[in-house]
Amino acid sequence: MGGDDAPGSIVAGAIEAAQQFRGELKLILVGNQEAIHRVLPEKRAAELGIEIVHTTEVIGMGESAAASFRKKPDSSISVANRLVSKGEADAVVSAGNTGAVVTAALLGLGRIKSVQRPAIASVLPTVSGRCLLLDVGANAENKVSHLVQFAVMGSVYAEKVLGIARPRVGLLNIGEESSKGTELTQQANKALAGVGDALRFVGNIEGRDVMGGGVDVVVCDGFTGNVLLKFAESVIGVVTGTIRGEVSKSLRYRLGALLMKPVFGTLKTKMSYEEVGGAPLLGVNGTVFIAHGSSSPKAIRNALRFAATSAREGVVAKIGEELARELLKEEAAG
Amino acid sequence: MGGDDAPGSIVAGAIEAAQQFRGELKLILVGNQEAIHRVLPEKRAAELGIEIVHTTEVIGMGESAAASFRKKPDSSISVANRLVSKGEADAVVSAGNTGAVVTAALLGLGRIKSVQRPAIASVLPTVSGRCLLLDVGANAENKVSHLVQFAVMGSVYAEKVLGIARPRVGLLNIGEESSKGTELTQQANKALAGVGDALRFVGNIEGRDVMGGGVDVVVCDGFTGNVLLKFAESVIGVVTGTIRGEVSKSLRYRLGALLMKPVFGTLKTKMSYEEVGGAPLLGVNGTVFIAHGSSSPKAIRNALRFAATSAREGVVAKIGEELARELLKEEAAG
Numbered sequence: 001m002g003g004d005d006a007p008g009s010i011v012a013g014a015i016e017a018a019q020q021f022r023g024e025l026k027l028i029l030v031g032n033q034e035a036i037h038r039v040l041p042e043k044r045a046a047e048l049g050i051e052i053v054h055t056t057e058v059i060g061m062g063e064s065a066a067a068s069f070r071k072k073p074d075s076s077i078s079v080a081n082r083l084v085s086k087g088e089a090d091a092v093v094s095a096g097n098t099g100a101v102v103t104a105a106l107l108g109l110g111r112i113k114s115v116q117r118p119a120i121a122s123v124l125p126t127v128s129g130r131c132l133l134l135d136v137g138a139n140a141e142n143k144v145s146h147l148v149q150f151a152v153m154g155s156v157y158a159e160k161v162l163g164i165a166r167p168r169v170g171l172l173n174i175g176e177e178s179s180k181g182t183e184l185t186q187q188a189n190k191a192l193a194g195v196g197d198a199l200r201f202v203g204n205i206e207g208r209d210v211m212g213g214g215v216d217v218v219v220c221d222g223f224t225g226n227v228l229l230k231f232a233e234s235v236i237g238v239v240t241g242t243i244r245g246e247v248s249k250s251l252r253y254r255l256g257a258l259l260m261k262p263v264f265g266t267l268k269t270k271m272s273y274e275e276v277g278g279a280p281l282l283g284v285n286g287t288v289f290i291a292h293g294s295s296s297p298k299a300i301r302n303a304l305r306f307a308a309t310s311a312r313e314g315v316v317a318k319i320g321e322e323l324a325r326e327l328l329k330e331e332a333a334g
Numbered sequence: 335m336g337g338d339d340a341p342g343s344i345v346a347g348a349i350e351a352a353q354q355f356r357g358e359l360k361l362i363l364v365g366n367q368e369a370i371h372r373v374l375p376e377k378r379a380a381e382l383g384i385e386i387v388h389t390t391e392v393i394g395m396g397e398s399a400a401a402s403f404r405k406k407p408d409s410s411i412s413v414a415n416r417l418v419s420k421g422e423a424d425a426v427v428s429a430g431n432t433g434a435v436v437t438a439a440l441l442g443l444g445r446i447k448s449v450q451r452p453a454i455a456s457v458l459p460t461v462s463g464r465c466l467l468l469d470v471g472a473n474a475e476n477k478v479s480h481l482v483q484f485a486v487m488g489s490v491y492a493e494k495v496l497g498i499a500r501p502r503v504g505l506l507n508i509g510e511e512s513s514k515g516t517e518l519t520q521q522a523n524k525a526l527a528g529v530g531d532a533l534r535f536v537g538n539i540e541g542r543d544v545m546g547g548g549v550d551v552v553v554c555d556g557f558t559g560n561v562l563l564k565f566a567e568s569v570i571g572v573v574t575g576t577i578r579g580e581v582s583k584s585l586r587y588r589l590g591a592l593l594m595k596p597v598f599g600t601l602k603t604k605m606s607y608e609e610v611g612g613a614p615l616l617g618v619n620g621t622v623f624i625a626h627g628s629s630s631p632k633a634i635r636n637a638l639r640f641a642a643t644s645a646r647e648g649v650v651a652k653i654g655e656e657l658a659r660e661l662l663k664e665e666a667a668g
Contacts, residue, residue: 127572137508140516174471174560182474182557207564211572223516224558226508228565230541235569238461238545242604246597256593263580263587270576 001031001058001076002096004293010095011039013300018048020301025308028089030080031055055079065099069107077101081108084286090311091287093278093303095295101288102138102281109286112316114323117142118283119150119222120290121157122229123276128213130276132158132167136229138281139222147171147188147219151199152322153282154217160313161280161306162216170205170215172224180204184221192219196329198322236271240264278303280310282319287311335365335392335410336430338627344429345373347634352382354635359642362423364414365389389413399433403441411435415442418620424645425621427612427637429629435622436472436615443620446650448657451476452617453484453556454624455491456563457610462547464610466492466501470563472615473556481505481522481553485533486656487616488551494647495614495640496550504539504549506558514538518555526553530663532656570605574598612637614644616653621645 003010007029014027026049029036033054037045045052057072059065069078077096081104083089094101102118111118119135134154139146151169158167171189173181178189181204192201202215210218210228220228243264247253257264269275277299278289289307291299337344341363348361360383363370367388371379379386391406393399403412411430415438417423428435436452445452453469468488473480485503492501505523507515512523515538526535536549544552544562554562577598581587591598603609611633612623623641625634 125572127575140508140514172561174474174557180474185557207561207566208568210565211568220561223508223519224561227506227541227554227558227562231544231562231565232541232569234542234545235566235573238459239569239573239601239605241461242601243597246600247594252593253597256590256597259586259590260581260594263577263590266580267573267576271573 001035001055002094002100002293003291003295004095006095007031007035008039009295009297010300011036012297013295014050014304015040015048016297016301017304018050021305021308022049025304027051027304028053028083030083031076032058053079053083059097059100063097063100065097065103068100069103075104077104078108081105081286081288084288085109091289091307093289093291093300093307095291095293095300097293098137098290101290105281105284105286105288109284109288111283112285112320112323114320114327115153115283116149117146118281119146119153120279121154121282122225122279123162124211124229124232125270126211126213130162131210131213131216131218132162133210133218133220133225133229134282135220135222135225136279137222137226141223142184142221144184144187144191147184147221148191148195148326149283149323151192151195151201151217151219152326153319154219155199156318156322157280157282157310157315158216160315160318161310164216166200167216168200168202168214169217169219170202170209172207172210172218172220172228173204174206176204176206178204188219195326198325233273236268239271240268274299275302277301277306280306280315282315285316287316335369335389336428336434336627337625337629338429340429341365341369342373343629343631344634345370346631347629348384348638349374349382350631350635351638352384355639355642356383359638361385361638362387362417364417365410366392387413387417393431393434397431397434399431399437402434403437409438411438412442415439415620415622418622419443425623425641427623427625427634427641429625429627429634431627432471432624435624439615439618439620439622443618443622445617446619446654446657448654448661449487449617450483451480452615453480453487454613454615455488456559456613457496458545458563458566459604460545460547464496465544465550465552466496467544467552467554467559467563468616469554469556469559470613471556471560475557476518476555478518478521478525481518481555482525482529482660483617483657485526485529485535485551485553486660487653488553489533490652490656491614491616491644491649492550494649494652495644498550500534501550502534502536502548503551503553504536504543506541506544506552506554506562507538508540510538510540512538522553529660532659567607570602573605574602608633609636611635611640614640614649616649619650621650
């Protein structure tokens with residue numbers, strides 16, 4: 001029930017996923033049955049193998065996350081998390097209020113043992129492929145130990161879900177030298193360098209390196225990551241808006257644009273969040289994906305696919321193992 | 335002598351400026367005379383009305399700013415600042431090491447009375463024009479009072495140099511509500527809202543709003559601003575690289591691109607730092623502009639133009655007046 005166009009886009013995305021990934025994933029739509037049946041009649045749902053779990057309450061985009069979670073135990077996000085917690089579902093995908101999704105996951109699933117703070121990880125395009133940026137907004141302020149855990153969690157996800165062997169991890173900073181930056185990034189640089197073989201830490205990177213293709217995982221505090229991600233998502237609009245404005249000025253440009261149409265399609269696809277669909281909430285004890293409030297059916301379909309891959313690859317268990325190993329090492333050392 | 339291609343690009347940019355803005359500005363090249371004369375013979379310099387002040391020392395990009403400033407009193411950046419301090423020049427433009435430029439300005443010119451910290455302000459394109467982002471790297475960490483002063487200084491610059499009447503000021507944050515964000519941004523939101531009529535504060539803005547055209551001045555700490563600016567500057571490369579890669583795949587696309595060539599030129603111009611050339615270092619007691627290390631002659635030419643405008647419009651004096659007024663108000667209130 002979360003998202004700007006719920007449940008329309010969500011259901012449409014689920015239908016696409018059910019058709020395209022038939023046999024690979026089993027879908028459960030959690031929400032108001034009546035509203036869902038308006039866009040997906042009972043018979044059609046049965047044909048597609050989509051199950052519906054009815055809920056009665058809805059959390060608005062403006063509502064306080066913690067309060068609404070407690071006041072509304074029968075909201076779709078609460079119920080979906082309970083399904084995962086009870087083992088009746090393997091993953092949750094939601095396009096709702098980020099704060100509500102994070103709170104519902106923390107209260108409903110809890111954190112993985114030894115995780116201090118969960119992090120939202122988002123995939124960004126690079127010149128040569130893609131990279132994972134985290135945290136992009138589960139936290140406003142972070143400590144050094146959080147950033148180290150983000151690095152480990154991001155590495156596991158990049159390896160298991162994005163298929164990148166031994167992902168290169170960079171610390172987002174305002175200079176390459178380890179002495180540069182804030183108190184937080186200076187200390188985080190040292191701590192990350194001290195992790196050793198479990199992490200392929202390549203050092204500090206700057207804003208210009210995020211899309212440069214030199215790193216696979218970019219670690220930063222939730223404030224910086226959130227600002228950067230939202231900025232990045234808005235850039236393609238400025239670029240296409242500028243091109244569109246110029247093209248309209250002459251017949252020659254319009255003809256050129258017509259010939260080049262597929263090129264702009266590729267550009268839009270590359271720069272668009274639709275391809276990755278959702279961002280994993282790493283560190284909670286279950287697979288949770290947060291999709292844009294304005295998700296298109298295609299974005300929802302892709303979020304469902306990545307969530308299924310993440311659950312299948314055992315990202316949650318692997319994060320638990322890696323962090324426990326780190327903790328043991330620290331205890332042995334200290 | 336600062337910059338990747340010094341003094342070649344710097345001198346070439348100065349020549350362009352001397353030709354284009356003849357009568358509007360008088361140029362002094364500060365640096366190694368021999369190296370300058372290799373690209374600008376004495377006779378030609380005289381024809382263009384360009385004066386040369388010889389210096390013997392150079393600060394490298396890797397050198398510690400404070401130490402090198404003290405050890406090398408005859409570096410081009412030290413001497414240029416002294417010319418301003420003695421009233422023999424109205425502004426400094428440098429493409430050197432940012433740390434060295436900031437240090438040289440702070441030690442050579444000092445801060446404007448009542449300024450706590452200087453800030454580097456950079457112009458970014460928006461969907462409808464441009465906006466000023468500050469601080470983009472004079473500071474790694476900031477306090478609430480710094481951000482309030484950045485807002486005032488940015489407003490003065492936007493009005494006097496960018497020609498924006500009553501500039502709208504936004505605080506970069508991770509949510510629109512005043513309760514969102516870090517301790518710093520929460521308190522800064524309150525402090526900015528309390529400034530009153532002297533500042534047209536429109537509240538928090540998010541990463542996606544920076545280029546949205548809704549604000550003229552974006553205030554943030556130096557860490558966030560630096561990451562964001564460097565990221566923004568790298569985006570156009572990813573976009574054009576993607577387009578170029580796709581276009582090369584088919585004759586049809588190549589033809590389309592040929593027809594659309596001027597459109598891409600406009601896009602590049604809009605997204606490029608060359609148009610604005612340099613970023614003012616606001617808060618120091620003189621007009622100082624920092625240009626990219628990799629500045630093209632065009633970027634240098636534009637930096638010189640903006641520096642001249644800034645000096646002519648009395649930005650430094652106006653910042654002093656506005657901040658003194660703020661201080662008086664605070665004293666009266668507290």
